[in-house]
Amino acid sequence: MIARRAVMCLVLVGWLAASAPAADQIVREAELKRVEVITRVTPTVVAVFAKGGAGGGSGVLISKDGFALTNFHVVSGLGPFMKCGLNDGVLYDAVLVGIDPTGDVALIKLLGREDFPIATLGDSDKLEIGDWTYVMGNPFLLATDFQPTVTYGIVSGTHRYQPPAGTWLEYTDCIQVDTSINPGNSGGPLFNSAGELVGINGRGSFEKRGRVNSGAGYAISINQIKFFHDQLKAGRVVDHATLGATVTTDSDGGVVVNGILETSDVFRRGLRSGDELVSFAGRPIHTVNQYKNILGIYPKDWMLPIVFRHEGERREIQARLRGLHAKSELMPNAPKRPQQPPPKKGKDGKPEKQPDQPLPPRPDPQAEALKKAIPEEWKSWFIAKTGYANYRFNQLEQDRVFGPLKSLGDFASATGSWRLIGQSTTGDKFELTLAVKGVGLEIRDSAFFQQLEDSDAADEPPGSGGFLIAAHQLRLLLSKGSTAFTECFYFGSEPLDGRGELVDVIDTTLSAVETRWFFSRSSGALLGMDSRLHEDAEACSVRFDGWNDFGGRRMPATWQVRSGEKEFATLKVSTADFAGKK
Amino acid sequence: MMKNASLMLLILSCFASTSAFAWQAPTRELEEAEEQAFKRAVSQVAPSLVRIETVGGLDQVQNFLLGNGPTTGLVLSADGYVISSSFNFLSKPASILVTTTDGRRMTAKVIANDTVRSLTLLKVEADGLVPARAAAKESIKVGQWAIAVGRALDANAPNVSVGIVSAVNRVWGKAIQTDAKVSPVNYGGVLVDVDGTVLGVLVPLSPQDNSTVAGVEWYDSGIGFAIPLTDVLATLDRLKQGKDLRAGLAEFTFASTDMFGGDTKIDRVRYDSPMYRAGFKDGDQILELDGHKVTRPAQVKHVLGGKIEGEKLAITIKRGNETKQADLTLVGELPPFEAGFLGVLPTREKLAGGAEGVGVRWVYPDSPAAKLGLKPRDRIVKFRDQAITSAAQLIDQVSRVRPTEKAAVVVRREGKEQTLEATLAGYPADVPKELPTSPIEAAIEVEPKKPDGKVEADGDKKAEGSDKPRTGRFGEEVADSKNAWWAFVPESYNPAYGYSLLAWLHPPGDTLEATIFDSWKLEAERRGIILLGLKAANVGAGWQANEAEFVHEMVVSFQKKYSIDAGRVVLHGYDKSGPFATHLAFKHRDVFRGLILAASLITERPPENLPEYRLQFQLICGSKDPAHAFLDRNANSLRQLKYPANFTSLPDLEHRYPNADGVDAMARWIDSLDRL
Amino acid sequence: MGDCKLRIAKCKLQIERQPDNVPYRDRHGAAATEFRSGRSLTVAVRLGSRLMQFAICILQFAICNAFLTSDARAQTTRDTIAAVQPKVVKIFGAGGIKGLASHGTGFLVSKEGHIATIWSHVLDADVVGVVLSDGRRFTAKVLGAEPQLALAVLKLNNEDGTEFPFFHVDEAISAGSGTRVLGFSNMFNVAAGDEPVSVVHGVIAAKTTIEARRGVFDSPYSGPVFVVDGVTNNSGAAGGVLTTRDGLLLGMIGLELRNAKSNTWMNYAIPVKELSSSISQIISGKFEQKRDPRSDDTEPSAKPRRYKPLDFGFLLVPDVVDRTPAFIDSTLPDSAAAKVGLKPDDLVLFVNDELIQSCRALQDAIGRLESGDQLRLVVRRGNELVNVEMPVPKKREKE
Secondary structure, eight states, X not given: OHHHHHHHHHHHHHHHHHHOOOOOHHHHHHHHHHHHHHHHHGGGEEEEEOTTSSOEEEEEEOSTTOEEEEOHHHHTTXXXXXXXXXXXXXXXXXXXXXXXXXXXXEEEEEOSOSOOOOOOBXXXXXXXXXXXXXXXXXXXXXXXXXXXXXXXXXXXXXXXXXXXXXXXXXXXXXXXXXXXXXXXXXTOEEEETTXXXXXXXXXXXXXXXXXXXXXXXXXXXXXXXHHHHHHHHTTBBOOBEEXXXXXXXXXXXXXXXEEEOTTSHHHHTTOOTTOEEEEETTEEOOSHHHHHHHHTTSBTTOEEEEEEEETTEEEEEEEEOEESSOGGGGSTTSOSSOOSOOOOBOTTSSBOOOOOOOOXXXXXXXXXXXXXXXXXXXXXXXXXXXXXXXXXXXXXXXXXXXXXXXXXXXXXXXXXXXXXXEXXXXXXXXXXXXXXXXXXXXXXXXXXXXXXXXXXXXXXSTTTTSHHHHHHHHHHHHHHXXXXXXXXXXXXXXXXXXXXXXXXXXXXXXXTEEEEEEEETTXXXXXXXXXXXXXXXXXXXXXXXXXXXXXXXXXXXXXXXXXXXXXXXXXXXXXXXXXXXX | OOOHHHHHHHHHHTTOOSSTTOOOOOOHHHHHHHHHHHHHHHHHHGGGEEEEEEESOOSEETTEEOOOXXXXXXXXXXXXXXXXXXXXXXXXXXXXXXEOTTSOEEEEEEXXXXXXXXXXXXXXXXXXXXXXXXXXGGGOOTTSXXXXXXXXXXXXXXXXXXXEEEEEEHHHHXXXXXXXXXXXXXXXXEEEOTTSOEEEEEEOOBTTXXXXXXXXXXXXXXXXXXXXXXXXXXXXXXXXXXOOBOBOBOOEEESOOOTTTSOOBEEEEOXXXXXXXXXXXXXXXXXXXXXXXXXXXXXXXXXXXXXBXXXXXXXXXXXXXXXXXXXXXXXXXXXXXXXXXXXXXEOOOGXXXXXXXXXXXXXXXXXXXXXXTOOTTXXXXXXXXXXXXXXXXXXXXXXXXXXXOEEEEEEEETXXXXXXXXXXXXXXXXXXXXXXXXXXXOOOSSOOOOOOSTTSOOHHHHHHSOSOOOXXXXXXXXXXXSOXXXXXEOTTOOTTSOEEEEEEEOOSSSOOHHHHHHXXXXXXXXXXXXXXXXXXXXXXXXXXXXXXXXXXXXXXXXXXXXXXXXXXXXEEEEGGGHHHHHHHHHHTTTTOOXXXXXXXXXXXXXXXXXXXXXXXXXXXXXXXXXXXXXXXXXXXXXXXXXXXXXXXXXXXXXXXXXXXXXXXXXXXXXXXTTOO | OTTOOXXXXXXXXXXXXXXXXXXXXXXXXXXXXXXXXXXXXXXXEEXXXXXXXXXXXXXXXXXXXXXXXXXXXXXXXXXXXXHHGGGEEEEEOSOOSTTOOSEEEEEEOSTTOEEEXXXXXXXXXXXXXXXXXXXXXXXXXXXXXEGGGTEEEEEEOOTTOOOOOOOOGGGOOOOOTTOEEEEEEOGGGOXXXXXXXXXXXXXXXXXXXXXXXXXXXXXXXXXXXXXXSSOOOOTTTTTOEEEETTOOEEEEEOOOEEETXXXXXXXXXXXXXXXXXXXHHHHHTOOOOXXXXXXXXXXXXXXXXXXXXXXXXXXXXXXXXXTXXXXXXXXXXXXXXHHTXXXXXXXXXEETTEEOOSHHHHHHHHHTOOTTOEEEEEEEETTEEEEEEEEOOOOOOOO
């Protein structure tokens, strides 16, 4: 039988070669190029399966050690471990790393290899309407042999806004394609025609025919995901940003503030009702939609540049953005699965378009049992902790960032009072005393003191944002590390002061005092800290420059102290004495 | 200060790509050349495509409305063999007409069907037809142009859709997948490459379902399939002989239901199957099939998916430390599976936790169990040397013994064990006339213990939603669909007990909501049944095929919310909702374990009875109902397929919903679904 | 705003009458927009963000000039799209109840701001809102409509004489199957804000004709259409354009319609060639609306007696199901049927080249014959196709 089939093929092929009309060479070349691009990127496409194989979605690998992007709505409800198939035919175990419920993104890690094939990340802002794109993934769970489905189509719209389902799954600044996206494609890659990853597919407009492609699919832009990447990799449940102000369009077509929270950073920096927004994060603002689109792609707590016009005067500020959700809303016990998008009744009483979801899992008693069985081999990759998708990954990042601190010297043994003496850049002598029970600063013939026991943290020296408390945080960090704080986590990365280099951020809390520590990603050096006395207070920002050795212990040579837009002082340390044993 | 815009560049550059958009958009010249190539490819294949028209026949199949427009076929030989999609003949037309490109119009005969690939071979009396050229299967690459061509839209020219090859070896190795738009306007037509060479014949397919309409719901969605033409030609001679090609069966099932995560250990080898005859046994692990190493059930299905009756299968298994190899010849048909019957209703004691054996709740008169002298309160602790720990496990064990075969049963009575030998029987056709209810204890306010068995709802999920599940009668409009529903949960609901679920499908028009509620309420309380009444989106027009998902999802959501015994989930149709209920019960056998049809016939051919899906039937109607005799016959045919099927005739009743006696009989039947 | 007097004739859809200064609800169901004549309008938006719940913003849009300037790079599809989008507009009007969308699409056909669009319930408002691809907003009124062509023409309120980019409708072309096309429309109202409409790609699948019909899926249009292989016809897409990859105008995207023959949703566009003379006439004011052939008053009051198979001397088998095949049950001796040799069990397949799929279809086809016609039948006898022909007898007066 098989032999006969082979003969048949030969005959047909022979005939074909004799009589086929050759398509033009350029058509062939272009076709060949497309096949090559697909062949190159296909190994990076992940088929995500629920335990039991009954449901699932798609994903794409972005690091050799197995980190892969997918949708939040694909992994929610799967538990911390899942199975992922690649086109090499192997089914890998994978662990959940971080989630972005608002942006509908999740990061997972495939386990067992250090040489996974990876997708090259492109620049989604360069996409234009009409550009050809590939969608790859596992629609309708067709990839029974883990070979993805590839579809090809064009960009139908860019910078689209798709409203959230409840408070989750808001697609801002997203990419609309006519490339076929069906249930199960969720979480899979959108590639540009060069095979660069430009988006994560997650939604479609489904209407009269139920959940099959109707010509409009949506992908989260890869540029947005880049902003969140380090936070997701840190095992976190991340949140998006809000400005703390609302805007409208005025009669001249400008986008103006018409409501503002007085506790927001932008208010403290001088933004007021009636001011006109000029640009946000470097992108000019012309319409309210644009503003919503741009704001939506940024993480909570980032410091970003904002340009506005106040009473005709142009101002540029850096402001830290607030979170879109209250912390408690992001806890795992809060709506874990964003339910099937709230039955949003449209204007016509018909439901609005529904985000695409993976196929509903088949109830399978065995699957339930499997879900509980965490593979022994990989158990150590998951640590449950409130507020985290997987705390294990935050630990790893903390270890990485805190590592270089040890080389600064043995501060743990310096248990007495620390004295730092020097001059400010304005020529004033100063002496900073860091004792166990209090912190003192003498400068310009004034003395400031902050008691540390049985006393509230105060803005001392006044207007500094609480420099004394900030200095105390540094002592704690150097002498006790993360254990000194009630809470300590690796935040992710952010551009330093909204415009500088991308830095690693550690966030610590002790009583009400929250401190963000900035570390150089290249050298590991501590670059500065922002410490605020309480959530709504103006932070005391300290930026360090040059670390000098003072008898075997390294301390910053220059301390630039600032609160908000106001500079307090720049202190240059000439001697440091740690009283305790060396 | 750095320019703001550079910030983004900076962040984005952390992920900088090396290729920096080295790609060029297609030029005008290329787009033009491609368009010309599409048109030329279509004109190359056009002479091989025929237009097919049908006359007469059904207008609905499985609640699926059939179009009556023209369809397409592909010429395979100059002397008039034409292949097409079986979908095009679902209506079982009285006559089939074929029109060739040169305008000749002829009647066509159906020669045979390939049920594995959903193809139908036609023959017209003609010569000089132009057969198509086939592309070699191995040369087909994902990403190459794929042009779908049919002849349904325009009598004078082919209709075209352009896409790419999305995948190969799809649907268990049977098909090429494309994102060109595939639909009834080109089923039976072809997928060609940019030279007009035929890659395959377009058909609707789905990996989850193998009926002829499977996959039709995906039409024009960018998910389309074509059977490689070389595969069609390879079996053409067999089709020409006029015998339908059926799937080649080896027949075994896996212990794991996880297609991807599970292993290849065999749970059951079917009696009298090629595997059985070759000496393979339950518990063997498959290592290789046709030379391919297999470690997952999905891989096995890939090898078997395209196999046809009569084809060979080389198989290697592992048993303990031994390996065993055999070449099987696959068969097209097997004697239907028939489970053995012991004659016992087990006690419902899931929360006993770690109890040894399964208690006897009731013994069927004249059954094997009765002959052995089994009585209520006896405990079956072993069956076929297997220690018994749950009713589900015992049901499974008993079903592995065929009627008339013997099995050893260890029974404990008042602390003493005795070993008996039972000769199993077949499932009885009747419902017990009197059946004591299984006691449901009042709900206690403590957190129910975690259920241990397969048959219990998921305790974790209930714990998450701290709200107490609703009881009594309630209902609502479902927000994201037009379907409405109502439910009745016994007021005495106790999550520690496994309830039956009766999903009632309202027939079109008069929805009978009050009748159903009134006649079932008491039985629901007495026998622990949760009622779920479901209405079609358009109550007047009745159920449509695409509403299957709604029913399925509703039932699954109730299974999550309430403590429901998965073995007693029943669909109930009456009159015009009967065919839809039947369709659903056959389609979702993993969920529905019982089907009650009142005054309605089974119009759809039942699938094969399989051990992994325990589906039982209750047919009921009045003796004066015109359907009475047909329904009786239905029950008999089900029994021939070895399905447990009961027929209840209600004296002097016309064509209407069953009276109190009928409801009593149905409730008893539901209450005995866990019989073994 | 009472200057818009023209109502669309015979719109059967029950639309809530909108007051003047039409407020419409956008797809969030939470915003109302009020259009004023001229260039500015006010929008009230409830922002979705939780922290912005308190905010009600009054937005005043003004003209911002086209940001869709053509790209210097020679990239075909991008070029075409950039050139076409300024000519495609979003239309907001009546609807929003009973599952009817309140948004649609149209395209500019004159530099003064005439817009061609689909004739639909969306226009059943005194004034409709129009948003250009660059976000400029206008009000417009219906200038005229040709229901038989499913066509309406709007005129923008353009008091200060802005000139618009537009399609020359008399230059619309035709194209055959396999031709690459682009569809432009505000499908699903995705481009709800100031953005340009959605673009989908495809090829012309076929040229075919559709017939007007009533019912759930009302198709007022009868005639040739381009069927497209991309998903062009979605809610709100009707009135959009289909162009070649060079941006040449081919067709106007039609209303959502199910193809009864294949039982599938159709993606199609009405050739602009079929519409161009009506568009020009409406613009020039010379247009006289044709009578809607489907309107009841066009039906002749006394129905003529229709022919039956018996008039030719044969009887069909009893018509028992929807698609009872048209088998001949018997022929009358000495009748025309007997003379041409029709026999019992012959299956009638064609009547004057029309495929006959059921008894009912045969009754209909024979009923349409006129005195003096020829009746040509193709019947299947065994596996043979047999052609017969007989004259249609003179019409007898009413019996």
